[in-house]
Amino acid sequence: MKVTVNRKAHFNAAHRLYNAEWTDARNATVFGKCANPNYHGHNYELIVSVKGEIHPETGFVMDMKVLKKLIEKEIEEKFDHKNLNEEVEEFKDLNPTAENISVVIWNKLRSKIADNLELSITLYETPRNFVTYTGE
Ligand SMILES: Nc1nc2c(c(=O)[nH]1)N=C([C@H](O)[C@H](O)COP(=O)(O)OP(=O)(O)OP(=O)(O)O)CN2
Numbered sequence: 001m002k003v004t005v006n007r008k009a010h011f012n013a014a015h016r017l018y019n020a021e022w023t024d025a026r027n028a029t030v031f032g033k034c035a036n037p038n039y040h041g042h043n044y045e046l047i048v049s050v051k052g053e054i055h056p057e058t059g060f061v062m063d064m065k066v067l068k069k070l071i072e073k074e075i076e077e078k079f080d081h082k083n084l085n086e087e088v089e090e091f092k093d094l095n096p097t098a099e100n101i102s103v104v105i106w107n108k109l110r111s112k113i114a115d116n117l118e119l120s121i122t123l124y125e126t127p128r129n130f131v132t133y134t135g136e
């Protein structure tokens with residue numbers, strides 16, 4: 001029997017969608033207002049989901065306090081109130097789309113969570129636009 005525990009978090013960040021190998025005109029055509037050179041911001045809502053067996057002695061799949069601290073240290077401290085393109089190393093050469101941000105978050109957390117637990121990320125860029133990534 002497997003159960004999923006979920007922890008919500010959030011961060012505010014600025015970004016710009018842009019492909020450096022394209023002209024400004026092509027970037028404007030493909031990314032529209034999201035290619036604004038002066039950046040724009042989102043209130044990102046993050047759900048980190050950890051699935052596994054319930055430990056018979058603790059009753060936990062994973063201690064939520066540990067998960068909370070992990071998200072604070074690995075994600076919120078690094079992304080919150082940052083310009084993702086300019087201040088977060090992973091996006092120096094990677095477009096900070098919701099898809100790519102979710103993969104970066106998954107990669108940052110995967111090595112810090114026990115191998116026997118499954119990890120999935122849900123990231124809301126707006127209240128109506130969200131992506132999921134499970135490591136596949
Ligand atoms: N597949 C993706 N498409 C888009 C992404 C993305 O990350 N992946 N991102 C954007 C822009 O970041 C854009 O800023 C999205 O916000 P916005 O234009 O405000 O989105 P909506 O108008 O749809 O706002 P709602 O509040 O969700 O109605 C664009 N595309």
Ligand SMILES: [Zn+2]
Pocket residue numbers: 015034040041042
């Ligand atoms: Zn955006």
